[in-house]
Amino acid sequence: MPVTAEKLKELEKMAKKLRYDIVMMIGTGKPGHLGGSCSIADLMSVLYFYKMRIDPKNPKWPDRDRFVISKGHAVLAQYAALANLGYFPMDDLGTLKELGTKLQGHPEMLRMPGLEANTGSLGQGLSVSCGIALAGKLDKRDYRVYCIMGDGEIAEGQVWEASMTASYYKLDNLVGILDKNRIQAMGPIEKRYDTNPHADKWRAFGWNVLEIDGHNIEEIVAAFDKAEQVKGKPTMIVANTVKSKGVPFAENKAQFHHGMMTQEQYDTARELFVD
Amino acid sequence: MNKQNCRAVYGKTLVELGMKDERIVALDADLCKSTMTCLFEEAFPDRHFEMGIGEQNMVSVAAGLALSGKVPFVNSFAVFSAGRPYDQIRVSVCIGEVNVKIVGSSAGLSDFGDGATHQSIDDIAIMRVLPNMVVLSPADGIETAKMVKAMVDHDGPMYIRILRNDVPDVTDPKTEFKIGVPTVIRDGKDITVFAHGYMVYKALLAADILEKEGVSLKVVNVSTLKPIDEDVVKELCAGAKGIVTVEENSIIGGLANAIAMIMRGSAIPMEAVAVKDVFGQSALDWEELLVHYGLTEKEIVAAVKKVLK
Structure with a gap:
């Protein structure tokens, strides 16, 4: 085990902090993408605070690892990670969606340092990631590319076009993460538009597939480490997650895909994550 | 040629x-x-x-x-x-x-x-x-x-x-291409014709026809459809008795719209030769299609006569 128990604790603590920041960012009186942001908080913690080779002082460093948030609406989790790393001042988190803010409702890289692509129209991030990974191969750079998608998002046909590009061009520098939180905007995937089975689909498209508990830091760490060892094909990590994980009143509820918290709910949620 | x-x-x-x-x-x-x-x-x-x-x-x-x-x-x-x-x-x-x-x-x-x-x-x-x-x-x-x-x-x-x-070939190899700047292909004083693509050639053919009738066309190649230097367009229209746009695409959202937008408020009459709001169809020859959709020197001549009325 390359990671100490202490590091695992630290990553767990950071995931909690990211959730706290997500709740703070949304606040009350305006809707926000709480569900999908909280479901990826543990994955974000491991990527940004353990796995990725990045330099917050040099966001355009050519050899940095790249993270593309294809499910752009969950960018709150990424904003929280970037702020905690010092890409921009923590105070700016309070400006989410305000006119002129760098914290747009969906990620805009020209406004915000540390973002690698514009996403928000679902299904495009994996293709962009393939392009970044192809360029890495061309330039013989050893950076790695991580792309997170939702299990509702993969109904977009472009995802499967990209999945073929990744396997055809043997993009072993690319790791996909499927945030399998089982709920899309209008309700449970299984009831609305079932995109299952997942692992089998990705395997059939030529990917190495790992399935994990997306809230178990140790499993997440192990999966990203394992993906690095795979040669000749991309890896997809199917992460079983819970929508709005960590916020009990919102967990597994479609209404919190893009929901508004009451003052009471907000206070409750904030309390949950205060150390 | x-x-x-x-x-x-x-x-x-x-x-x-x-x-x-x-x-x-x-x-x-x-x-x-x-x-x-x-x-x-x-x-x-x-x-x-x-x-x-x-x-x-x-x-x-x-x-x-x-x-x-x-x-x-x-x-x-x-x-x-x-x-x-x-x-x-x-x-x-x-x-x-x-x-x-x-x-x-x-x-x-x-x-x-x-x-x-x-x-x-x-x-x-x-x-x-x-x-x-x-x-x-x-x-x-x-x-x-x-x-x-x-x-x-x-x-x-x-x-x-x-x-x-x-x-x-209709353009001058020696002219530098600058993004956004329309260029005069043939000078003239009566009517300014703005065109892009192959329609520049068609506009030149129309200019030949009209020259014989005593009408002089200024043929302008608008090879950048966005951005378009508005001052240059206004200058090229100054003193013209009419403006005609010619394009091998829909009359909606193309050159006709762009020039009309720039020249809005001007008293110069304007006409557009373009594909009317319809889809294309198969033909055995490109020219045959262009004729069918009215993208010809003949139509340009007609448009010029219309603005001169």
């Missing part, structure tokens, strides 16, 4: 530029022998990417390549490179001002045989409406070569429309 095939010129120019600039890469969706990037593939197999028949993915992959410092040229027929991946061009490319070059080949009605699905009457309009997008339509092979070079030099999203068939 010397004729050149703009596709061939494009393919050849891209190879020449590729030799000097390693950042250039090309992507195709199973049409590289039509788009002529087969030449690039032959010259630089590692820098050419066959993306299969998936244009939406192709555009977003190109965005990823551009974000990593490459200068990607995305190739397909205009209906597939501009129309099908519209949202990918919008989100992956234009919002972030990503340096992707979209090549709309076999554009306009130039793919005469394949019918409405393959004839891009709408590419100019949908590319023009996107913020941050530069829209180009060369009048001939000479200008095509200059434009491809300009596309490499310019950092940002660009669309170029390439016709399928041979077209006569």
